[in-house]
Amino acid sequence: MKYIDEYRKKELILSISERLKSISKKEIVLMEVCGGHTMAIHRFGLTSLLPSTIHLISGPGCPVCVSSQHFIDMAMAYSRVPGVIITTYGDLIRVPGSTTSLEKERANGSDVRIVYSVLESLEIAKMNPEKRVVFLGIGFETTAPLTAAAILQANRDNIPNFHVLSAHKVMPPVMKALVDEGVKIDGFIAPGHVSAITGTAIYNDLATLCGLGVVVSGFEPVDMMQSILMLTEQIESGTPMVEVQYHRVVQHEGNKVAQKALADVFELRDDSWRGLGMIPKSGMKIRDELSAFDAEKQFIVEVPESTEPKGCICGQILRGLKTPVDCPLFARKCTPSDPVGACMVSGEGTCATYYKYRS
Amino acid sequence: MTQKADKVMLSHGSGGRMMHQLIQDLFIRHFRNDILDEQADASILQVGSFEIAFTTDSFVIDPLFFPGGNIGKLAVCGTVNDLAVSGAEPLYLSVSFILEEGFPMNELEIIVESLAAEARKAGVLIVTGDTKVVNKGKCDKLFINTAGVGRVKPEDRTISRAMNIKAGDVIIINGSIGDHGMAVMNARESFNFKTNVESDCASLNHLIREVLDQCSVKFMRDPTRGGVATVLNELVGKIGLGIEIEESALPVNKGVKAMCEVLGFDPLHIANEGKVVIVAGEHESMKILETLKKNSLGLQSSIIGRVVSDHPGKVVLRNETGGRRIVDSLSGDQLPRIC
Numbered sequence: 050m051k052y053i054d055e056y057r058k059k060e061l062i063l064s065i066s067e068r069l070k071s072i073s074k075k076e077i078v079l080m081e082v083c084g085g086h087t088m089a090i091h092r093f094g095l096t097s098l099l100p101s102t103i104h105l106i107s108g109p110g111c112p113v114c115v116s117s118q119h120f121i122d123m124a125m126a127y128s129r130v131p132g133v134i135i136t137t138y139g140d141l142i143r144v145p146g147s148t149t150s151l152e153k154e155r156a157n158g159s160d161v162r163i164v165y166s167v168l169e170s171l172e173i174a175k176m177n178p179e180k181r182v183v184f185l186g187i188g189f190e191t192t193a194p195l196t197a198a199a200i201l202q203a204n205r206d207n208i209p210n211f212h213v214l215s216a217h218k219v220m221p222p223v224m225k226a227l228v229d230e231g232v233k234i235d236g237f238i239a240p241g242h243v244s245a246i247t248g249t250a251i252y253n254d255l256a257t258l259c260g261l262g263v264v265v266s267g268f269e270p271v272d273m274m275q276s277i278l279m280l281t282e283q284i285e286s287g288t289p290m291v292e293v294q295y296h297r298v299v300q301h302e303g304n305k306v307a308q309k310a311l312a313d314v315f316e317l318r319d320d321s322w323r324g325l326g327m328i329p330k331s332g333m334k335i336r337d338e339l340s341a342f343d344a345e346k347q348f349i350v351e352v353p354e355s356t357e358p359k360g361c362i363c364g365q366i367l368r369g370l371k372t373p374v375d376c377p378l379f380a381r382k383c384t385p386s387d388p389v390g391a392c393m394v395s396g397e398g399t400c401a402t403y404y405k406y407r408s
Numbered sequence: 409m410t411q412k413a414d415k416v417m418l419s420h421g422s423g424g425r426m427m428h429q430l431i432q433d434l435f436i437r438h439f440r441n442d443i444l445d446e447q448a449d450a451s452i453l454q455v456g457s458f459e460i461a462f463t464t465d466s467f468v469i470d471p472l473f474f475p476g477g478n479i480g481k482l483a484v485c486g487t488v489n490d491l492a493v494s495g496a497e498p499l500y501l502s503v504s505f506i507l508e509e510g511f512p513m514n515e516l517e518i519i520v521e522s523l524a525a526e527a528r529k530a531g532v533l534i535v536t537g538d539t540k541v542v543n544k545g546k547c548d549k550l551f552i553n554t555a556g557v558g559r560v561k562p563e564d565r566t567i568s569r570a571m572n573i574k575a576g577d578v579i580i581i582n583g584s585i586g587d588h589g590m591a592v593m594n595a596r597e598s599f600n601f602k603t604n605v606e607s608d609c610a611s612l613n614h615l616i617r618e619v620l621d622q623c624s625v626k627f628m629r630d631p632t633r634g635g636v637a638t639v640l641n642e643l644v645g646k647i648g649l650g651i652e653i654e655e656s657a658l659p660v661n662k663g664v665k666a667m668c669e670v671l672g673f674d675p676l677h678i679a680n681e682g683k684v685v686i687v688a689g690e691h692e693s694m695k696i697l698e699t700l701k702k703n704s705l706g707l708q709s710s711i712i713g714r715v716v717s718d719h720p721g722k723v724v725l726r727n728e729t730g731g732r733r734i735v736d737s738l739s740g741d742q743l744p745r746i747c
Contacts, residue, residue: 050665053665053669059728091731092727093731094732098729098730152417152418153415155417197603199455404736
C-alpha cells in the first residue's frame with residue numbers, strides 16, 4: 050500500500066541499523082515524545098535494531114495520559130448534569146477518575162457518546178437543540194485545530210448548545226520542562242503531525258538555548274530509524290539543531306490556515322499535566338470572545354478534590370524517569386482490560402504499549 | 409479500577425475479556441453443568457442414540473443494512489456457522505423478532521427475504537419462531553435471535569474441544585480478515601472512506617463439510633466478535649501451548665488495512681462473519697488448503713501461523729522487520745454492535 054509499504058522496507062531499516070552501529074560512539078538517551086512513536090518503536094521491534102549505546106525513553110505525548118486527574122473528574126461532573134451530552138474520543142471514556150469513569154457514568158445513565166471527529170459533536174448539538182453538548186477537547190496542536198474549526202463553525206452557524214471543555218495542550222513547554230527538571234535527554238524525536246500544523250520554529254529554543262537536537266519524525270519504521278540516525282549524527286558531531294525527517298508532510302512554516310484557527314480560538318494558559326504538575330503557558334484556553342462555547346464559562350460544576358490511584362507511577366513514566374516495568378502494578382493489578390492509570394488506557398499510552406509488546 | 413463493575417457496561421458485550429469475565433463469573437457460576445463447561449460455539453447433546461449440536465445467537469447490529477448484507481442474512485450465517493464449526497451439519501433454525509413500534513414494514517420484508525434466501529442457500533429450514541413488538545424507544549428498530557440444531561457425526565464430535573493439538577500444527581484461515589467489522593463501521597460512522605470494503609457475511613457449512621469429509625481437522629472456530637486474536641487466545645488458554653503468527657501471511661484486504669491504519673485498529677481484533685480458523689497437523693495442511701481454495705468462500709485461504717512450544721498461553725505475532733509482539737484478546741468495546 051502506498052505511503053506504507055515503502056516505509057516498512059526491511060532492507061532499508063536494516064541498512065540504517067548498520068549505519069547507526071558504525072557511527073554511534075557516545076552513550077545517548079533520546080526521547081520519543083509522542084505515543085504514536087512509542088507504539089511504532091515497539092510494534093516494529095526497533096529497539097533490537099539499535100546499538101547498545103542508544104537508549105530510547107518515552108515522553109509525555111499521549112493526550113489521554115497527560116490529561117490531569119482533575120480534568121477527568123471534571124468531565125465526569127459534567128456528564129452528571131441533567132440534559133448534558135458528553136462527546137469524546139474513545140479512549141477517554143475508560144480512564145479511571147478519582148472515583149469512577151465515563152464508561153461507568155454511562156452505565157449509570159449519563160449520555161456519553163464516542164465520536165471520531167469533533168464535527169460529529171456539532172451534528173449531535175444540532176440534532177438535540179434542547180440539550181447541551183460538551184465535547185472533551187484533548188490533544189496537542191494536532192487535534193486542537195479541529196476543535197477550533199468546530200467552535201468557529203458553531204459561532205458562524207449559531208449553534209449555542211455546543212460547548213468545549215478544553216484540555217488542549219501545546220508541546221514545546223513540556224519538553225523544556227523535562228530538560229529543566231534534569232531528566233537526562235540528549236535529543237528529541239519530535240512528533241511529525243504537530244509540526245505539520247505548527248512548523249518547526251517551535252523547537253528552536255531547545256536547540257539554541259538547551260543545546261539539544263530535535264528531529265521532526267514520521268511514524269513508520271523507516272522514518273523512526275532515519276530520525277534516530279539524524280539525531281545520532283548531530284550528537285556525534287556536536288551540532289544540535291532542528292531538522293525535519295518527515296518532509297513528505299511537514300513544511301518549516303507549518304499549516305497557516307490551522308495556525309490562524311488556533312490563534313483565533315485559543316490563547317495560552319498555565320495548565321496542569323498528569324505527573325508533571327502545572328507548566329506555564331502549556332494549555333489552550335478558549336478566548337473570552339468565544340466564551341459562549343467554553344463549557345467552563347457557561348456552567349460551573351463542582352469537582353471534588355482529585356486523588357491519584359495508589360501505587361500508580363504514571364507521572365514518573367510520563368517524565369521519562371521510570372518505565373512501566375518499574376511499576377509494581379504493571380501487568381498485575383493494572384492491565385488494559387482493568388486499567389489503574391491513564392497510561393494503560395490509551396492505545397498510545399506507554400504502559401499499554403509495553404503491555405502489548407512485552408515478551 | 410480493580411473493583412468489579414456494579415453496572416453492565418458496553419464492554420461486557422464486546423467479545424473481549426470483560427465479556428468472558430461476565431460469562432465466567434456470573435452465567436457459568438449459576439448455570440454450571442458438564443455440557444456448558446465445554447464452552448463451545450455450539451453444545452453437543454446426546455438425544456437417544458443421536459448426537460445433535462445446539463446453539464443460539466442474538467443480532468443487534470447497527471446499521472441493519474450494510475455493504476455485503478443485512479441483519480437478516482447475518483442472523484442465519486451466525487447461527488449456521490456456530491453449528492458448522494462445531495462439526496455439525498446445520499438442519500433447523502428458530503427465528504425470533506423483537507420489533508420497535510413504527511419500524512417500516514417494507515424494510516422488515518427485505519430483511520425477512522434475505523433471511524429466507526440465506527437459509528435456502530445454507531440448506532436449513534426455519535421451523536419455529538416468535539414475534540414481539542415493543543413501544544417506540546424501548547428497543548432500537550429491530551433485534552433478531554436465532555437458535556439452531558444440527559446433526560453431528562461421531563467422528564466430528566471432538567472438533568470444538570481442541571484435542572491432540574501439538575507444537576508444529578498449523579493455523580489456517582479461509583481468507584481475508586476484518587472485512588465485516590470495517591464494513592459495518594464504515595456504514596455506521598461518518599468517516600466517508602471511499603472504499604469498497606464489504607462484509608464477508610456468509611454461511612460456511614458447505615465449505616466446512618467439504619473440508620471435514622476429506623481432511624483431518626483438530627479444531628475450528630469462527631472468528632466473529634473479538635476477531636482472530638480472541639479465537640487464538642482462547643485456544644492457547646485451552647491447550648497450554650503457544651501460537652506464533654506471521655504478519656506477512658495474514659490476508660488483509662487493502663481497504664481494511666487502510667481503515668485500520670487510519671483508525672489505529674488491529675485487523676486481528678476486527679470481527680469476521682464468513683471466516684473459519686482451522687488447526688490441523690502440518691501433513692494435512694496442503695490438502696486442507698486445496699479443498700478450501702476450490703470453494704468460492706476459500707479462494708484466499710492461507711496458513712497464518714503455527715502452534716509452538718515456546719511462550720505457552722501466549723499468541724505472538726512476528727513482523728517482517730523482526731519485531732515481535734503479543735497479540736492479546738480485545739479489551740474494551742472497540743466496535744460495539746457489529747452483529
